[in-house]
Amino acid sequence: MSTDILVTLNGPTMGTRWSARLASRHASPDLTAALQNAVDLVDRQMSTWRADSxxxxxxxxxxxxxxxxGAELMEVLNVSAEVTAASDGAFDIGVGEAVSAWGFGAAQGQADETAIRAAMGRRLRAxxxxxPGAGRARRLNDRRLDLSGVAKGFAVDQMAKVLRGRQIPDFLASLDGxxxxxxxxxxxxPWAVALEEPDPARRAARGVIEVTDCALATSGDYRHRIQLGAAWLSHTMDPRSGAPVRNRAASVTVLAADCARADAWATALxxxxxxxGPALARAKGIEAIFLIREEVGFREEATLR
Structure with missing residues (x-):
């Protein structure tokens, strides 16, 4: 057992903050800079907020x-295509036009009724x-790409790559969920990770799980949302309809070997x-924790091995 204390390195990225918890002997300004560079690279390649990405x-x-x-974007495009195929299109990066139409992302809450009508009813398959050898990609249809369901997870993978490359054996790297x-x-x-209560009014832990040597990602309908009339709409788009998801799943947490796939699968489920969602998770051997809304409270359903 080490006598080191835990320290937290952190910095800004993608409208939020990244963090890395590790033993104090490994912390240094140089490591903080390397982690910042790793997430900045992902932002430069994959942001929908930057016109030059x-x-x-x-x-x-x-x-x-x-x-x-960039090679990193190429890797994310390939991971995305893999999850799209395995989920039969429940996850798809071709939802960019719907994301903007409904007022999410760079649209910043400004829904566009004309764009909504154009997006709805379309299967938004990119x-x-x-x-990869040539470092080039192209779109073969008119779908606008949005990587909000996978890029943050990939950024955490890049942070982990930096930490492992420096022979740091123990760490907890995170960016949002x-x-x-x-x-x-x-x-x-083991590392203790809180599962958030699906409450839009406050941040509170519903429970804690202990984990080691795995990635986790959570998708939910309660944090990033907009009000349209009397309805609250989730930022998660259903690529099969061009509209925000409307079902009883309040959140899904996925455990996987890497965070990009955990992120994409949490969105798909x-x-x-x-x-x-639980049916496909079991069929694919995906470890997931679902919080499902009931008439009163939530029901938890897990597909953990």
Whole structure:
């Protein structure tokens, strides 16, 4: 057991903050800078808020036109295509037009009724071709790409890559609800991760799970949402309908080997909802914790091995 104390390194990114908890002997300004550079690289390539990001250049390119993109974006496009195929389109990065139409992302709450009518009823399936050897990608249809369901998870993977590359065996890296736990705390205990109560009015822990050597990501309908008339709408888009998800799943937490896939699968299972979500998770061997709204309170359903 180490006598080191736990310290937290952190910094700004993607409208929120990243953090890394680790033993004090490993902390240094150089490590903080390396972690910041890792998440900044993801933001530069994948942000929908930056007109100069690789993603937005790809979105602006003519259909079928090749665009030079970074290796990290190429990797995320491939992970996304994998989860899209495995979830039969419950997860898809082709939801960019719907995200903006309903007032999420860079639209900042400004819904566009004309754009909503254009997006609804369309299956928003992206078609993207990648040439990793050439460092190029292109869109094969007119779908606008949005990586909000996978990019933050990938950013945590990049943080973990930095930490492992420096031979740091024990850490907890996180960005919003995306987390990688590696090794153990300095006192020898597993890392404790709080599962959030699905309450839009406050942040509170519903429970705590202890984990080591795994990634976790949570998707929910209670934190990022907008009010349209009398209804509150989740930021998660259903690619099969072009509209925000409306089912009884309040949140889904997925445990996986890497955070990008955990993030994408949490989104897919959230879209599938309280019945189809657990069914597919069991069929695919995905470890997940669902919080499902009942008439009073929530029901928890887990597909943990």
């Amino acid at each position: 690789d993603l937005m250049r790809l979105n602006r390119a003519v259909q079928g036109g090749w665009v030079d993109v 078609q993207v071709e990648c040439r 995306e987390i990688i736990a590696h090794g153990r705390r300095p006192d020898g205990r 959230m879209v599938l909802g309280e019945t189809d």
